[in-house]
Amino acid sequence: MQTDHERGAAPAQPRGRRGRRTALVASALVVVAAVAVVGALGLGGDGAQEGSSAPPRSGSTVPVTRTTLTERTTVDGLLGYGTEMPLPVKATGTVTWLPAEGTAMGRGGTLLRVDDRPVVLLYGTLPMYRELGLTAGTRQGTGQGAGTERGTQDSGGQGRTDETSGAPDPSASPTPGGAGAGGTGDTLRGMDVLQFESNLAALGYTGFTVDEEFTDLTARAVKRWQKSLGLPQSGTVGIGDVVYSAGKVRIGHAGVRLGSPATDDALTYTGTSRKVVVNASAAEDSWAVRGAAVTIGLPAGTSVKGEVASVGKSATAPEDGGGEGGSAAPTVPVTITVKDQKSVGRLESAPVTVEYVGRERADVLTVPVAALVALAEGGHGLETADGRFVAVKTGLFADGRVEVSGSAVREGMNVRIPE
Known part of the structure; x- marks a missing residue:
């Protein structure tokens, strides 16, 4: 009678550590395969896959909320009194007195003296002709x-x-x-x-x-x-005794010295109210509309309200040619007024920032941008709290949130922010 060994039968598998290791490897392969199948199902189609049962991953969850998204953009500006303009001085003779730069002048004030005769500021729009x-x-x-x-x-x-x-x-x-x-x-x-x-x-x-x-x-x-x-x-x-302006003026720099002949550019002026000038990109100046509200950020960290007063009609290239590449876009000057002059403090000139509202989407579903996941076949999706994936269409991105829409997205549903 032949023994098992003689009949060629395989010897019995010994029990112990080696047997358990083989069983665990086989189980792991089954789980990996299951996750792969679930992932493939969850990332496809237009909505959630009801049959998927992937275990939820770790990470915080947030609700889908309905709100208004506002796109805000910040550009650099310069606080000051605006561009200095020459006073239309028509007096002839020798300049014998000039005011100090920065002097505020009202109606009846002496702008300068020519041959020791005062040239007086009056208010009006018609020039002295x-x-x-x-x-x-x-x-x-x-x-x-x-x-x-x-x-x-x-x-x-x-x-x-x-x-x-x-x-x-x-x-x-x-x-x-x-x-x-x-x-x-x-x-x-x-x-x-x-x-x-x-x-x-x-x-x-x-x-x-x-x-x-x-x-x-x-x-x-x-x-x-x-x-x-x-x-x-x-x-x-x-004809040279008076000079007209629209209102009070702030004396700028003098174009002549004492003892020099009076000329048309003998003295420059600005308005007395501080304003901000922004050199806005001519290709992205749709926000610059007269009357548009903006927020001005001051160097001290405070902010004040401003309003677009005027927009230049001629675009100019940057003086430096746009840097090494020379590809900087042409700009147009945008002047912004500050109604509450006291809110600016004592600053007369300083670099500031100007924040304006670009696009706006009202009453839309939004989630934090971090909640978006990339889908294998392209596009974006969201992972629900129970581990399912839903495809979404993205809209406006603003303030760290994004507009989302889709047949499986609803207000109040919880979605996971992946770690």
């Missing part, structure tokens, strides 16, 4: 038939009428305009006269009607003004 005064025809007028309104306004008695008879007082100066009410064709008229008279009255020199007609009463007020300035009392305003 002619001499203002009485014409030859006005000076020779008789004043007969002049309106009582003009005569009674002058506190010095000019244009008075006799209180008993109502006839013109022969001691009074003739009312300008020549014979008859309304004057002659020689009377100086125009919007520049109205602009000057408005300034004269605002400075406290009254006694005339503020209108488009330069009258003898206007000339009398001019003489009183000239006396206060230490000027000869001619009653005539020379």
